[in-house]
Structures are given as structure tokens and as C-alpha cells.
Amino acid sequence: MGIVFAVISGKGGVGKTTTSANLAIGTAMEGKKTVVVDFDIGQRNLDMILGLENRVVYDITHIMDGEANLSQALIKDKKNENLYFLAASQTKDKSVLERDKVKHLIDDLKENFDYIFLDSPAGIEGGFEHTIHYADNVIVVVNPEVSSIRDADRVIGLVDAKSHKAKAGETVGKFLLINRIDPELIEKNEMIATDDILDILSVTLLGKVPEDKRVIDASNTGKPVILHKESEAGKAYRRISKRLCGEDVPFEDVENAPSKGIMGKIKGLFK
Amino acid sequence: MNVKQYTIKVFEIMVDDEAGFLAFVEKNEVLLRRHLLLLKGDVSPEIETFLQKKEIAFTKNIPTTSSKKESQGFTKKSGLEILDKMVRSGQEIATQKDLLALKRINSGATIKTEGNLIALSTVEGAIECNGDFMLLKPSKKSYIKFNGADISQEMEADIFYKIYLKQDEIIISPYKGVISWA
Incomplete structure (x- = not known):
């Protein structure tokens, strides 16, 4: 039986889709049979980030409507044989999702995969509820700033109230991924420190990902940062994927800027 | 009309x-x-x-019938409710009893009590307490209303305050002792 992770945030633009894509590739690289499902119906993005947009024939709504079966709609990654992708519809809206059908789909995926990542839409309506409803674990993505943290707090509360597991008296695993940590801003005290975020949200820390300009280029070119060997964000996603696969990887100090190089050091001297 | x-x-x-x-x-x-x-x-x-x-x-000089002594607490119930969970954004806790909140009350959360309130962790949300007594540690973000009066601006952040009614007057005083029993 596979494990279902819902990637949620509340606020938009914090990096849910990037996180889903990178962690799916990461766990697939660790040898787990992984599928990543785009639940952002009507605003399909994950296919582009994964570089698979030209391969989408059927999407999740076709499965819901019975026009295609699961094996037809699943897209297999060319570079990694463990990685599969299920696209969202770009044309229909969220109302096509029905709870029973979503449950059926997720049950099917659990039969066939080790790890299932559900990329949730922003906000707290329809699509979001479907992703958390049958999730075993949620990965909450936040940026170190107040509105993102408050929205994360709100969705964690909703997970506790609405998920199937929570209703059955079991607990849903809740993990925090702090994304876009900017060492320069942390140094200037303009970003909220990790300890304070953990204090406010009180969920288990899964990982910290530093701000990395390569992420944008990676999205544009369809080659996620985790595949860039020298990218700091990519390395962070690599570590997080290993943690998800049960490896005990220590937390790196991404809050402090890496050595600035000789010019940076000299500038520092004359500050 | x-x-x-x-x-x-x-x-x-x-x-x-x-x-x-x-x-x-x-x-x-x-x-x-x-x-x-x-x-x-x-x-x-x-x-x-x-x-x-x-x-x-x-x-x-409008005649009122309510007996003055009993005007407090006509909707209040006796008893203590202990809240051992963090109150997250969007959650609202309302009680007619006294409330002891052990964990954080986050920004965007609301607590309403007809009874007294003690909040031991940081309060960033909104509080409405109609009891006789309140002990809490406000923050810059918190909104605190005691018996209908907005007293948010009367307190500094990150210090425990005792707020109580003394002959219908609201007394706000910093609590200097260490709270060690929770």
C-alpha cells in the first residue's frame, strides 16, 4: 500500500507545485515508485515544471468521467522509470471532482505506487478539500513571512477538522517545508526565523529550502532544480526526499549564507 | 418605515x-x-x-428592572474548560464557562468567554472575555476585549497582564511573578 502526501499551503505562490515536482523526482531517484497528481483543476502547471506538457493526452477529469482508465492517463517520465505523472485538466473546473471518484482514484494509486504526491491548489475550497480528504500525510509549504504562515496555520486547522483519517480518530502526519529562505534577509532580521515558524505552527519540520534563482529557469525549461547538481535548492530537495524515504539526514544550516567568495569577504571587512 | x-x-x-x-x-x-x-x-x-x-x-433616569447585583454573569455558567490544543487561524472557541488555554492562540483565531480567562501561551488572535478576571500575555497582533472594552492598546507585548473588574472599573496591571504551574 502506498503512502499519500498532500502538498498544501493555503497561500498561493509559495512553491507547492515546485515542491511536489521536486519531491516526486527525489523519491523516484531513491528507487520508490512514485506518482505525482496535479489537483489544481483548471490551472494546470505541474506538467510544465516536469517538462511533460507535450505528453498529456488524458487528464484527471477524463478518469473521473470514465473516458479513460488510469493506465492510459498516467504519464511515465522518460528519464526516470519510477516516476509517473497524472495531469490536471486545463479546460474544466474543480466541480468535476466528486468525493467518491477521488477516493476510488486514490485507492487505485495506492495499490500501484509507493509514494503518491497530490499537488493541491491554493485556497481552501473544493480542490484543496479533495487533496486533504484521503491524505495520510500533509506537507505544508510556507515562506518565512507572516501571511503565508497564517494561511498555513489555517489549512493545518482544516486538515485536523476535515481529513478522513482525522475523522476516524487517527492522526494525519503533518510536516513543514520552509521554502524560499533568503539568508541575506534572515541576516537582516527581515524574515521570520525557523524556530519562530515552528513555534507558531507546531508541526514537525521536514526541511528547509533556500531561495534559488535557478528555480524559475528550471520551471521554464522543464528541468526541476533537483536535477541541477550545483543548485542549493536542489540539494535541499534531495535531502528532504531522502528523509521521506526513511533516511536520517541532518538539517543543513541554509539560513546562513554560504561563504561569499573572496570579494564578498573583503567587502565585509569594510562594512 | x-x-x-x-x-x-x-x-x-x-x-x-x-x-x-x-x-x-x-x-x-x-x-x-x-x-x-x-x-x-x-x-x-x-x-x-x-x-x-x-x-x-x-x-x-430611565427605569431599569434588572437587579444591579446580579447583572454580571447572567449568561455565564460555572465550571472550567481546559483547552490543551493550539487555537489555529480561522478557529473560534466560544464558552460560557471559565477557560484555561494552555497553548498558543494564533493570529486569526478567536476566543470568546462569558467566564474568566487564563491564557498561558502567546496570544496573537482575538479575545473577547466577559468574565471578572483575565490573565494573558498579549502580542503586537492581538486584539483584546474585556467586558466590551477594547483594551488592546493599553498593554505592551510579551508581558503577562492581570485584567480584572474592581467596582465596575477595569484594572490592567502587569503580572510580575513567574507562572510556573503549567
């Missing part, structure tokens, strides 16, 4: 000493400004002009 019915809270004040009353209003101006005063006893023209100048709404 458009008719609406409202339930409003009033401060009922028996005026027996003009100087004392004026001093009381002066001292509690912030609290009283947004409320209606129901004045009883000897209301002199000086008092009326004073209140008009302060822009405090008042009315006088």
Missing part, C-alpha cells in the same frame, strides 16, 4: 458625587467613549456639558 431592534450594552452609573463622577469619566474615558452611559441620581447640567464635550453618549 424601517425598524431595527438592537441589543446594546450600557454602563449604568449612579451619580451621587459630581466631582467623583467627573474624575471617574476622565480616568476611564477611553473605555467609556464607545458606550452608552445610563446615568441615575442627580445629573447636573455641568455633567451633561462635560459629557457632550467628551463626545460620550449618555441618557438619564
Whole structure:
């Protein structure tokens, strides 16, 4: 039986889709049979980030409507044989999702995969509820700033109230991924420190990902940062994927800027 | 014609000493400004002009039937509720009892009590307490209302405060002791 992770945030633009894509590739690289499902119906993005947009024939709504079966709609990654992708519809809206059908789909995926990542839409309506409803674990993505943290707090509360597991008296695993940590801003005290975020949200820390300009280029070119060997964000996603696969990887100090190089050091001297 | 019915809270004040009353209003101006005063006893023209100048709404000598002593706590129930979970954004906890909140009350969360409130962790959300007593540690983000009065601006962040009613006056005092029993 596979494990279902819902990637949620509340606020938009914090990096849910990037996180889903990178962690799916990461766990697939660790040898787990992984599928990543785009639940952002009507605003399909994950296919582009994964570089698979030209391969989408059927999407999740076709499965819901019975026009295609699961094996037809699943897209297999060319570079990694463990990685599969299920696209969202770009044309229909969220109302096509029905709870029973979503449950059926997720049950099917659990039969066939080790790890299932559900990329949730922003906000707290329809699509979001479907992703958390049958999730075993949620990965909450936040940026170190107040509105993102408050929205994360709100969705964690909703997970506790609405998920199937929570209703059955079991607990849903809740993990925090702090994304876009900017060492320069942390140094200037303009970003909220990790300890304070953990204090406010009180969920288990899964990982910290530093701000990395390569992420944008990676999205544009369809080659996620985790595949860039020298990218700091990519390395962070690599570590997080290993943690998800049960490896005990220590937390790196991404809050402090890496050595600035000789010019940076000299500038520092004359500050 | 458009008719609406409202339930409003009033401060009922028996005026027996003009100087004392004026001093009381002066001292509690912030609290009283947004409320209606129901004045009883000897209301002199000086008092009326004073209140008009302060822009405090008042009315006088309307007969009320409620017994004064029991006016507190008619919706309050006895008993203590212990809240051992963090209150997250969007959650609202309402109780008619006394409430002991052990964990954080986050930004965007709301707590309403008819009874007393003790909150031991940081409060960033909104609090409405209609009890006689409150002990809490506000933050810059918190909104705190005690018996209808917004007292958020009267306190500094990250210090424990005792807030209580003493003869219908709200006393806010920093709590200097260490809270060690939770």
C-alpha cells in the first residue's frame, strides 16, 4: 500500500507545485515508485515544471468521467522509470471532482505506487478539500513571512477538522517545508526565523529550502532544480526526499549564507 | 418605515458625587467613549456639558428592572474548560464557562468567554472575555476585549497582564511573578 502526501499551503505562490515536482523526482531517484497528481483543476502547471506538457493526452477529469482508465492517463517520465505523472485538466473546473471518484482514484494509486504526491491548489475550497480528504500525510509549504504562515496555520486547522483519517480518530502526519529562505534577509532580521515558524505552527519540520534563482529557469525549461547538481535548492530537495524515504539526514544550516567568495569577504571587512 | 431592534450594552452609573463622577469619566474615558452611559441620581447640567464635550453618549433616569447585583454573569455558567490544543487561524472557541488555554492562540483565531480567562501561551488572535478576571500575555497582533472594552492598546507585548473588574472599573496591571504551574 502506498503512502499519500498532500502538498498544501493555503497561500498561493509559495512553491507547492515546485515542491511536489521536486519531491516526486527525489523519491523516484531513491528507487520508490512514485506518482505525482496535479489537483489544481483548471490551472494546470505541474506538467510544465516536469517538462511533460507535450505528453498529456488524458487528464484527471477524463478518469473521473470514465473516458479513460488510469493506465492510459498516467504519464511515465522518460528519464526516470519510477516516476509517473497524472495531469490536471486545463479546460474544466474543480466541480468535476466528486468525493467518491477521488477516493476510488486514490485507492487505485495506492495499490500501484509507493509514494503518491497530490499537488493541491491554493485556497481552501473544493480542490484543496479533495487533496486533504484521503491524505495520510500533509506537507505544508510556507515562506518565512507572516501571511503565508497564517494561511498555513489555517489549512493545518482544516486538515485536523476535515481529513478522513482525522475523522476516524487517527492522526494525519503533518510536516513543514520552509521554502524560499533568503539568508541575506534572515541576516537582516527581515524574515521570520525557523524556530519562530515552528513555534507558531507546531508541526514537525521536514526541511528547509533556500531561495534559488535557478528555480524559475528550471520551471521554464522543464528541468526541476533537483536535477541541477550545483543548485542549493536542489540539494535541499534531495535531502528532504531522502528523509521521506526513511533516511536520517541532518538539517543543513541554509539560513546562513554560504561563504561569499573572496570579494564578498573583503567587502565585509569594510562594512 | 424601517425598524431595527438592537441589543446594546450600557454602563449604568449612579451619580451621587459630581466631582467623583467627573474624575471617574476622565480616568476611564477611553473605555467609556464607545458606550452608552445610563446615568441615575442627580445629573447636573455641568455633567451633561462635560459629557457632550467628551463626545460620550449618555441618557438619564430611565427605569431599569434588572437587579444591579446580579447583572454580571447572567449568561455565564460555572465550571472550567481546559483547552490543551493550539487555537489555529480561522478557529473560534466560544464558552460560557471559565477557560484555561494552555497553548498558543494564533493570529486569526478567536476566543470568546462569558467566564474568566487564563491564557498561558502567546496570544496573537482575538479575545473577547466577559468574565471578572483575565490573565494573558498579549502580542503586537492581538486584539483584546474585556467586558466590551477594547483594551488592546493599553498593554505592551510579551508581558503577562492581570485584567480584572474592581467596582465596575477595569484594572490592567502587569503580572510580575513567574507562572510556573503549567
